[in-house]
Structure formats: C-alpha cells, structure tokens
Amino acid sequence: MSASAENNVVKENGWEEGTLLQKVMELVKxxxxxxxxxxxxxxxxxxxxKDLEKILQLGLTREGLSFAQVEExxxxxxxxxxxxxxxxxxxxxxxxxxxVALTGAWLTDALNTNQHTYEVAPxxxxxxxxxIQHMISLFGWPEGDGIFxxxxxxxxxxxxxxxxxxxxxxxxxxxxxxRKPLVIFTSDQxxxxxAKGASVMGIGMDNVISVATDSCGRMLPQALREEVxxxxxxxxxxxxxxxxxxxxxxxSFDPFEDIADVCQEEGLWMHIDACWGGSVILSKTHRHNxxxxxxxxxxxxxxxxxxxxxxxxxxFFVRHKGLLHECNSASATYLxxxxxxxxxxxxxxxxxxxxxxxxxAFKLYFLLSTKGMDLVEKKIDxxxxxxxxxxxxxxxxxxxxxxxxxxxxxxxxxxxxxxSLRDQPETPEWWEKLSKVPSIIKARMVQEGTMMIGYQxxxxxxxxxxxRLVNTSTPMTTNADMDFVLDEIERLGKDL
Amino acid sequence: MSASAENNVVKENGWEEGTLLQKVMELVKxxxxxxxxxxxxxxxxxxxxKDLEKILQLGLTREGLSFAQVEExxxxxxxxxxxxxxxxxxxxxxxxxxxVALTGAWLTDALNTNQHTYEVAPxxxxxxxxxIQHMISLFGWPEGDGIFxxxxxxxxxxxxxxxxxxxxxxxxxxxxxxRKPLVIFTSDQxxxxxAKGASVMGIGMDNVISVATDSCGRMLPQALREEVxxxxxxxxxxxxxxxxxxxxxxxSFDPFEDIADVCQEEGLWMHIDACWGGSVILSKTHRHNxxxxxxxxxxxxxxxxxxxxxxxxxxFFVRHKGLLHECNSASATYLxxxxxxxxxxxxxxxxxxxxxxxxxAFKLYFLLSTKGMDLVEKKIDxxxxxxxxxxxxxxxxxxxxxxxxxxxxxxxxxxxxxxSLRDQPETPEWWEKLSKVPSIIKARMVQEGTMMIGYQxxxxxxxxxxxRLVNTSTPMTTNADMDFVLDEIERLGKDL
Numbered sequence: 003m004s005a006s007a008e009n010n011v012v013k014e015n016g017w018e019e020g021t022l023l024q025k026v027m028e029l030v031k032x033x034x035x036x037x038x039x040x041x042x043x044x045x046x047x048x049x050x051x052k053d054l055e056k057i058l059q060l061g062l063t064r065e066g067l068s069f070a071q072v073e074e075x076x077x078x079x080x081x082x083x084x085x086x087x088x089x090x091x092x093x094x095x096x097x098x099x100x101x102v103a104l105t106g107a108w109l110t111d112a113l114n115t116n117q118h119t120y121e122v123a124p125x126x127x128x129x130x131x132x133x134i135q136h137m138i139s140l141f142g143w144p145e146g147d148g149i150f151x152x153x154x155x156x157x158x159x160x161x162x163x164x165x166x167x168x169x170x171x172x173x174x175x176x177x178x179x180x181r182k183p184l185v186i187f188t189s190d191q192x193x194x195x196x197a198k199g200a201s202v203m204g205i206g207m208d209n210v211i212s213v214a215t216d217s218c219g220r221m222l223p224q225a226l227r228e229e230v231x232x233x234x235x236x237x238x239x240x241x242x243x244x245x246x247x248x249x250x251x252x253x254s255f256d257p258f259e260d261i262a263d264v265c266q267e268e269g270l271w272m273h274i275d276a277c278w279g280g281s282v283i284l285s286k287t288h289r290h291n292x293x294x295x296x297x298x299x300x301x302x303x304x305x306x307x308x309x310x311x312x313x314x315x316x317x318f319f320v321r322h323k324g325l326l327h328e329c330n331s332a333s334a335t336y337l338x339x340x341x342x343x344x345x346x347x348x349x350x351x352x353x354x355x356x357x358x359x360x361x362x363a364f365k366l367y368f369l370l371s372t373k374g375m376d377l378v379e380k381k382i383d384x385x386x387x388x389x390x391x392x393x394x395x396x397x398x399x400x401x402x403x404x405x406x407x408x409x410x411x412x413x414x415x416x417x418x419x420x421x422s423l424r425d426q427p428e429t430p431e432w433w434e435k436l437s438k439v440p441s442i443i444k445a446r447m448v449q450e451g452t453m454m455i456g457y458q459x460x461x462x463x464x465x466x467x468x469x470r471l472v473n474t475s476t477p478m479t480t481n482a483d484m485d486f487v488l489d490e491i492e493r494l495g496k497d498l
Numbered sequence: 499m500s501a502s503a504e505n506n507v508v509k510e511n512g513w514e515e516g517t518l519l520q521k522v523m524e525l526v527k528x529x530x531x532x533x534x535x536x537x538x539x540x541x542x543x544x545x546x547x548k549d550l551e552k553i554l555q556l557g558l559t560r561e562g563l564s565f566a567q568v569e570e571x572x573x574x575x576x577x578x579x580x581x582x583x584x585x586x587x588x589x590x591x592x593x594x595x596x597x598v599a600l601t602g603a604w605l606t607d608a609l610n611t612n613q614h615t616y617e618v619a620p621x622x623x624x625x626x627x628x629x630i631q632h633m634i635s636l637f638g639w640p641e642g643d644g645i646f647x648x649x650x651x652x653x654x655x656x657x658x659x660x661x662x663x664x665x666x667x668x669x670x671x672x673x674x675x676x677r678k679p680l681v682i683f684t685s686d687q688x689x690x691x692x693a694k695g696a697s698v699m700g701i702g703m704d705n706v707i708s709v710a711t712d713s714c715g716r717m718l719p720q721a722l723r724e725e726v727x728x729x730x731x732x733x734x735x736x737x738x739x740x741x742x743x744x745x746x747x748x749x750s751f752d753p754f755e756d757i758a759d760v761c762q763e764e765g766l767w768m769h770i771d772a773c774w775g776g777s778v779i780l781s782k783t784h785r786h787n788x789x790x791x792x793x794x795x796x797x798x799x800x801x802x803x804x805x806x807x808x809x810x811x812x813x814f815f816v817r818h819k820g821l822l823h824e825c826n827s828a829s830a831t832y833l834x835x836x837x838x839x840x841x842x843x844x845x846x847x848x849x850x851x852x853x854x855x856x857x858x859a860f861k862l863y864f865l866l867s868t869k870g871m872d873l874v875e876k877k878i879d880x881x882x883x884x885x886x887x888x889x890x891x892x893x894x895x896x897x898x899x900x901x902x903x904x905x906x907x908x909x910x911x912x913x914x915x916x917x918s919l920r921d922q923p924e925t926p927e928w929w930e931k932l933s934k935v936p937s938i939i940k941a942r943m944v945q946e947g948t949m950m951i952g953y954q955x956x957x958x959x960x961x962x963x964x965x966r967l968v969n970t971s972t973p974m975t976t977n978a979d980m981d982f983v984l985d986e987i988e989r990l991g992k993d994l
Contacts, residue, residue, distance in 0.1 A: 019532075019533040019597070020523070020527055020532075020533070022598060022601040023600065025601070026601050027520070029608075030516075030519065031516055035608045035609065036515075036519065037515040037516070046620075050841070051620070051840065051841055051844045052841075054620055054624060058621065060624065060625065060863070060867075061867070062632065062866050062867055062871055063870055063871065064871050064872045065870045065872060066867070066868055066871075066873060067867060067870070075867070076605065079605060079621050079860070082620055082621050083609045083611065083619070083620070083622070084611055084620070085609075086610050086611050087610065096610075096612065096854070098610060099608070099610045102518060104607060105522050108522045109525070109572065109575060111595075111600060111603040111604060111607065112522065112525075112526045112531045112532060112595070113575075113579045113580075114582050114592075114808045115580055115809070116590065116592065116809055121944075121950075122580050122589065123580065124542075124545065124547070124550055124580070125550070125578050126579070128554060129556060136558065152648030152649065152652065153855070155852045155854075156852065173697075174702065174703060175704045176679075176702040177674075177679060177680070177696075177701045177702030177704075177705055178673075178675060178700040178702075179674060179676075179680075179700075180675075182675070183672075184675075193830075193853065194829075194830040197828045198826065198851050198853075200673075201669075201825075201828075202659060202698065202699060202851055203698060203700050204662075204675075204700025204701065206672040206673030206674075207671050207828070208673075250830075250832055251832050304854075312607045313611070313854060313856050313857075330694065332690045332697075332703070333690075334690040334746075335954050336966070337954075339937075339953075339954060341963075342937065343937065343941035343944075355651065356648065356649045357650060357689065358592070358800075358802075358810060359810075360809050360810050360856075361809075371556075371559070371571070372562055372563050372571075373562050374558075374559055374560055374563070375559065375562075376560045376561060376562070441837045444839070445838075448839075454617075454618075458831050458833075458835060459831055467837075470832070
C-alpha cells in the first residue's frame with residue numbers, strides 16, 4: 003500500500019473509507035433531492051440569520067469533529083438549505099437537478115481536474131469541443147469557437163471583450179486610455195451583467211445605453227438605431243449590441259433579425275444573451291424564438307437555468323474562429339508549452355480569461371447524451387405548456403392580473419389583488435398598497451415553506467412589485483402545480 | 499406523489515432511483531479516487547486526441563443511452579481521465595481531494611443553489627461569511643470583507659478592480675478613457691493572470707510592468723521603486739502592486755514588508771497573490787513566509803491548490819470594509835430587493851462581478867471543521883518536509899541539479915542530466931541538448947502512466963526546460979515517494 007493511502011484523512015479520523023460519501027448519498031435519497039421531492043415537504047425551513055447562526059454553531063477546532071458531529075452538521079445543512087429541487091420552487095431562472103446531471107457533477111468533482119490542457123483533462127477537453135461544435139451547428143453558423151466560462155455574466159463579458167478586440171486589436175497591449183468612449187447597447191429589460199462588465203472593462207456603466215422596449219419587453223430596433231446615432235453624435239464609439247433571448251424578468255426575446263440588420267448597417271458586434279432562453283434551441287416547437295441567431299457574432303447560454311445541469315454550466319460561443327485565442331491568450335510557458343508530444347491545438351486554456359477552469363462540460367454532455375434529445379425537448383415543452391396554462395388561469399381567476407398579455411418564455415409575471423383592493427379606483431394610493439402585497443405573501447410562503455416565488459418592481463416600465471414565477475424543466479411542472487400556486491397565493495393573501 | 503416526482507427522468511428511462519449515483523460511488527471506490535490510490539495503478543492511460551475520439555464515440559441521439567451504455571461511458575471517462583489523486587501526480591498546483599472535501603462538493607452539487615442571496619443559500623451565506631472573517635483575523639486585519647470568486651485569476655482581477663475604484667471612484671460610471679495610463683507592477687515570476695486581467699480591464703498588457711527578481715525569484719523592492727519612478731516619468735499612473743506568495747514556477751515568496759514600505763511611500767494598492775502559497779497561514783512552522791500580509795490591501799487564496807478542496811475554491815479578501823460592494827454593485831432589483839422580510843445585509847451577491855455563483859465556501863468550511871486544524875497543518879507540513887527531502891537528494895544524487903538552492907514553497911525545480919551529457923563543457927549546444935530532455939522523459943512517463951510532473955523553460959531567468967515537481971498536501975507525500983520520482987526519471991532518461 004502506498005504511503006499516501008495509509009495517510010488518508012478519513013482513516014486518520016478512524017472512519018471507514020466511503021462512509022462520508024455514503025452519508026451524502028443517504029441524505030440525497032432520504033430527501034429525494036435528485037429524484038423528485040414530494041410537494042408536501044417544505045421547500046425551505048426558514049430561520050433568520052442570527053437564529054441560523056445559533057443553530058449552526060459555526061467554528062473551527064484543532065481536533066476536528068467526531069463522526070456524530072459531522073453527521074449532525076450535514077443533516078443541518080440539508081435541513082436549512084433551500085430545496086431548489088422542490089416542485090414548488092419557482093424563484094429563479096434555475097431549479098433542481100435530476101439524477102443524470104448530478105451523476106455527471108459528482109464524477110467531475112471526484113476526478114478533480116482542470117479544464118485547461120489536454121494533458122490533464124483529455125476526456126473533458128474532447129467533450130467541451132464536441133458540445134461547442136454541436137451547438138454552433140444548431141445556431142446555423144458555418145464555423146465558430148467557444149469555451150465554458152465561469153457563468154453567464156462572464157460569458158456576456160467575453161462577448162464584449164471580443165467585440166472590443168475586433169475593433170481595436172491593440173487594446174490588448176495598450177489599453178483604451180486615448181480612445182473615444184466605447185458604447186454598448188442593450189435593452190432596458192436586459193440582465194445587469196452588461197453594466198457590471200462595462201465597469202470591469204474600464205468602459206463605465208454610463209456608456210451602457212438602455213434601449214427602449216415595447217410593452218412585452220422586446221427591444222425596439224428603431225430605438226436602437228436612434229441611440230446609436232445619438233451616441234455617435236456625442237462623440238462615442240458604438241461597438242457592441244446585446245440582444246436578449248429570454249429577459250430575466252419578463253422572459254422576452256428581442257427581434258433578432260431586425261437587430262442584426264441594424265448591427266450590419268452600423269458595423270456593430272451582435273451578441274445574444276441567451277443565458278435563460280437559449281435552451282429553446284433544443285425544442286422544435288419553441289426554437290423559432292431564436293430566429294436570427296445565425297447572424298449573431300456571439301452567444302451566451304446557461305443550460306443550468308432551464309435544463310437542470312447543476313450550477314454552473316455556461317458555454318459561450320463566437321462565430322469567428324481564432325478570435326477567442328487572439329483576444330485572450332497570454333501564452334504562459336508553464337502551462338501551454340509548444341514542445342509537448344501531442345497535438346497542442348487541443349490545449350484550450352489560453353482562450354480563457356481564467357487560468358484554472360472547473361470541468362462544466364461533462365455534466366452537460368452526460369445529460370444530453372444519456373437522456374436523449376427527445377426527452378430534453380419534452381421537458382422543455384412541458385415547462386412552456388404549464389406556463390401557458392398558468393397564463394390562461396391568470397386571465398380567468400378573480401384577483402389575478404397579468405403583467406404582460408402573452409409571455410414568450412416560461413416566466414409568468416402577475417399581480418395578486420387581495421379582496422380588499424378589488425373593484426376600486428386604481429389611484430396612486432391603490433398601487434402603493436398593491437406594491438406591498440407580494441413581499442407580505444412571500445414572507446408568509448417562506449415561513450410556511452410551501453413554495454418560493456420571486457417578486458420585484460420594474461422601474462423601466464413603471465410597474466410596482468409583482469410576482470414572477472419561473473418554470474424550469476427540472477422538476478417538470480404540471481398544470482396541477484400551477485393551480486396549487488394560485489390557490490396558495492389566495493390562501494396566504496386573502497386577508498390583505 | 500407529486501407530478502414532478504412521477505416525471506423523474508431516471509424513472510422515465512426505466513432505471514431505479516439512485517442507480518446512477520450508486521454507479522459513481524462504485525467507480526470512486528473501485529479506483530480509490532477519494533481514499534488514496536495505489537501507486538501501482540496508472541496515473542494516466544494516455545491516448546492521442548484522435549484515438550481518444552474514436553474510443554469515446556461522442557454523439558447525441560434522440561432516444562438517449564441504455565443503462566449499459568451509460569455504464570460504459572462512465573467507465574471510459576474514469577479510465578481515460580488523469581488521476582490527479584494518484585500519489586505520483588505532481589504536475590500542477592493542485593492534486594487530489596480527500597473524502598471529506600469530496601463529501602462537501604457532492605452535497606453542494608445535490609443542493610444546487612446559488613451563492614447570491616440569503617434567500618436561496620442561507621446556510622452557505624453564513625459559512626462564506628464565517629470563513630472570510632476567520633481568514634481576515636489570521637491575516638491580522640482589524641476588519642475587512644471578501645467573496646468566493648470564480649478562480650484565482652478572477653480574485654487577482656478583483657484586487658485590481660478595487661484598487662482602481664479606490665483611486666478613481668467615477669471610473670465605475672464613466673470609464674477610464676480620458677485618464678493617464680494606469681500602471682500595474684508585479685514580478686517577472688508572477689502568475690500570468692495580471693496580464694490577462696489588465697487586458698480585460700482596458701488597461702493593456704503593456705501597462706503591466708515586470709519587476710526584476712533575485713536569483714530565488716523574489717521581487718527586488720529597489721527594482722520596484724525604480725520601476726514606479728520610471729512609470730511616473732513616462733506619464734503613467736501607478737496604482738497597483740502585486741506581490742506573490744508562492745510563485746507558480748519557483749514557489750517564491752516576495753518580501754512583503756519591504757514591498758509594503760514602497761506601496762506606503764508611493765500610495766499604491768498592495769495585493770498579495772497567495773493563490774498557491776496562502777495555505778501556509780495554517781501552519782505554525784511555515785506561516786512566517788507570509789509576514790507582512792497584515793499590511794496588504796487585498797489577498798487571493800486558492801485552497802484547492804494545496805489543501806485538497808475540489809476545484810474551484812477561491813476566496814478573495816480585502817482589508818477595506820464596504821469597498822467590494824461600492825465598487826461592484828449594480829443593484830439589480832430582481833435580485834437584491836430591499837423590502838425583504840429578513841436582514842438583507844446578508845445578501846452578498848452584489849459585491850460580486852458574477853451574478854450566479856456556485857457554492858464553493860461549503861467544501862472549505864466542511865474540510866477545515868471536520869479534519870480539524872491540527873490535521874490540516876500536519877498535512878501541509880508533510881508536503882514541505884517531503885520537498886525538503888527531495889531538495890537534499892537533488893544535491894547528492896548524480897545527474898540531478900537544482901534550479902534554485904533553497905526553495906521556499908513545495909515546488910521543487912530541477913534538471914536531470916542524462917549520463918551522455920555529464921562531465922562535459924556546458925556550451926550553448928550542451929544546454930540546447932539538455933532542454934530536450936524533460937519533454938522526452940515527460941512523454942515516456944505519460945505513456946507508461948507511472949507519474950506526471952510538469953516542466954517548462956523560464957525565459958525571465960534565461961533557463962531552459964526543467965522539471966517542476968509540486969507537492970500538495972493531498973495525497974500526503976512521503977520521502978519514499980520522492981525517491982521513486984528520482985529513480986523513475988533515471989530509469990526513463992538514462993539512454994538520453
């Protein structure tokens with residue numbers, strides 16, 4: 003036996019090999035974390051921060067924990083964590099996982115390698131390439147490149163970086179100091195990562211122009227055209243347009259063909275933030291929402307949002323081969339030697355702005371290959387179908403009101419008008435009262451643990467707090483689940 | 499039973515719940531991935547990319563895979579992946595994991611939540627806060643803040659972002675266009691992430707000044723002082739100094755107190771890239787290498803490199819409370835509502851430049867609390883002790899030569915001089931021949947699968963290819979392991 007095997011920490015603590023892993027497995031099974039929870043269980047066992055601190059008793063000691071203490075800690079972690087896999091967790095653009103995805107994630111963790119060279123990640127480098135090429139062909143691009151990034155915000159920044167590099171390759175060496183201010187365009191409904199990215203890149207949040215949207219939250223191409231002209235007139239240098247595929251709140255898909263026309267006329271990079279809505283490309287019924295994607299220069303996608311790979315799983319795609327490497331490479335000789343004995347074009351790490359990268363490609367490849375594309379499609383379609391049903395119900399149930407008439411994605415936005423506020427003149431005071439309703443109902447649902455739904459105002463549309471229910475495809479949602487949500491909101495809010 | 503449980507994909511495929519997860523568990527046990535591999539097993543089953551493509555037969559189908567096909571795929575993934583947990587994997591600044599860390603990672607994956615609000619990650623938000631406060635007190639800072647980032651490169655960029663924001667808060671809004679070129683200083687031995695970060699931030703790689711180092715790879719404080727003066731004379735705006743704690747190749751620790759003096763005199767932000775060497779703070783014997791860290795403005799640390807948490811685990815720390823939030827916040831109303839019913843100061847996500855963040859804090863907390871600090875310390879000390887032994891052996895074994903006399907960290911850099919090159923005049927031709935030796939021996943060790951050790955040249959010191967053996971603390975390395983390495987290099991290279 004090797005010395006290192008003798009020195010295994012689990013054995014040093016006097017525990018049998020595999021005991022801790024078995025404990026996790028038991029917890030996962032006991033709570034049905036991977037296989038579909040009962041909706042009768044609680045989605046959250048809420049405690050306020052100070053109370054949870056007392057329960058957890060966090061601390062480090064010289065001698066470590068006994069096995070009984072470890073078990074207790076793991077049980078508390080599960081008990082007080084939010085069950086994102088609960089059928090009634092509709093809080094965000096992500097949710098549970100299924101056993102297939104979790105299997106991929108577990109094996110990735112166990113192998114613990116780094117997605118930067120073929121040398122240390124041969125299998126995973128090939129899988130990353132495969133997935134990227136597969137998606138590029140689905141987009142209808144003749145060629146392209148891509149990389150799994152550290153999340154959607156990073157992917158969106160990759161788009162901005164490549165656009166800036168294409169415009170001014172010497173920026174990589176000399177910076178942007180002497181330049182005209184670079185200007186970014188994105189709709190007033192888009193994700194806040196463009197503002198953050200602009201701040202990071204030295205462009206500044208003021209140079210991210212919010213383009214107006216229609217009543218459904220879709221970018222107005224004519225407004226984009228006008229904003230570009232205004233920016234040029236102010237002495238700015240427009241270079242990048244983001245179009246959203248599934249906006250965070252309303253779930254809108256921008257009109258990509260029209261935006262591509264503007265980008266072509268104006269010589270601007272067209273990026274599509276498809277982090278949320280990109281998964282529809284896997285559905286014959288819903289992929290029309292992405293029409294025009296074939297003309298984008300770059301695309302971000304987070305399969306962890308809709309199709310149940312674990313967080314994070316964020317491939318980024320670019321239509322221009324070679325550009326990722328040119329833009330980001332720094333050729334560290336301690337990683338990317340050119341005198342290796344294999345084909346070093348498989349060493350992809352220098353395309354990344356990270357050095358070490360977790361292997362996120364495997365769980366996506368494993369999920370898609372194991373489930374098969376029919377089942378993935380069926381589950382996406384089911385999320386849309388449940389959302390359609392919910393939207394219908396919102397139109398007929400007393401006390402509910404839609405924020406937009408016909409949502410494009412599986413976000414459903416609505417107000418609940420409690421009995422005391424119904425059939426009254428909708429004065430500013432009335433709206434003020436209505437704006438308090440979601441936070442009170444949210445507090446009640448969390449304290450009872452029956453479900454979780456997000457809410458927020460939408461300043462750009464002058465809308466007060468409303469619920470936003472998000473259906474992901476895992477767990478698969480049914481019409482009965484949607485009825486439960488509406489019944490439960492009524493129950494929790496009828497006295498308001 | 500809830501509808502979603504009925505629709506579980508594993509059951510849809512006709513497989514029993516838990517079967518796939520059990521399969522991963524079996525593979526992990528069978529190969530001893532978590533408990534210490536036998537050194538007689540292969541560290542890699544190498545195949546060239548084109549051959550591995552044929553073996554893996556990657557592809558997606560409409561109907562998905564049978565269980566037998568899934569088993570075959572998982573077995574191939576394990577077989578052809580590099581065993582970073584092998585006792586003779588010395589290739590990088592990371593290695594295996596142990597069962598404790600893996601348990602934490604598996605549970606994190608199973609719970610699948612996002613580290614951005616207390617609302618969805620109550621337990622993990624508290625653990626992240628705890629670890630950050632604990633480390634801050636170890637650094638000797640009276641107060642501070644921090645965040646787990648997407649890797650060491652991201653953490654180093656956080657340092658640069660905060661330094662830039664402190665100098666020019668309006669950069670966040672307006673960008674850096676009209677400014678004098680900002681200038682960054684870091685040693686010629688430091689990690690390449692500063693160049694990448696400068697490119698991303700619009701500063702440009704040419705504005706990252708390489709400061710000269712002594713023969714052991716430590717930054718020369720006088721050289722730093724001179725470079726700062728030269729940059730000012732050129733019209734640049736020095737603002738950020740990186741000091742390294744454990745450089746990537748030589749493992750050097752810069753003289754932090756002296757560098758802090760320069761930063762104080764010149765009014766510059768002092769960052770310490772302690773991604774690799776930061777773990778020594780947990781060892782009474784080796785923490786002196788970090789003397790001066792109490793004066794740093796920010797610190798990056800990757801516990802996944804030395805103490806065996808899985809990739810990635812990258813806390814970033816800053817001594818100035820509030821600055822992270824001021825610099826990075828974009829106040830997305832759909833995530834960071836202020837009218838929630840709990841204390842929203844626990845919602846940390848707006849301090850991040852990411853939106854979604856994987857939970858990386860738990861595995862570190864779980865590792866440290868379960869093992870206990872004594873055992874963590876013992877394992878770090880063992881890595882240093884084995885490196886000391888190796889370094890001694892390099893001084894007495896014929897045919898081996900140290901690159902530096904006394905390494906500070908657990909990287910050991912050396913040449914192997916095969917018999918045919920011994921006792922000869924060391925002409926340029928001789929060095930040219932010697933430069934080919936590591937790549938040939940590396941190819942042979944990989945093809946036989948007996949061990950993995952990195953090699954690289956070091957242009958900044960005019961050194962040709964040499965081996966760099968990295969001892970992490972997991973698995974724990976022994977003197978016998980070091981003897982094996984030297985014997986094996988002799989065996990593989992004696993005919994060269």
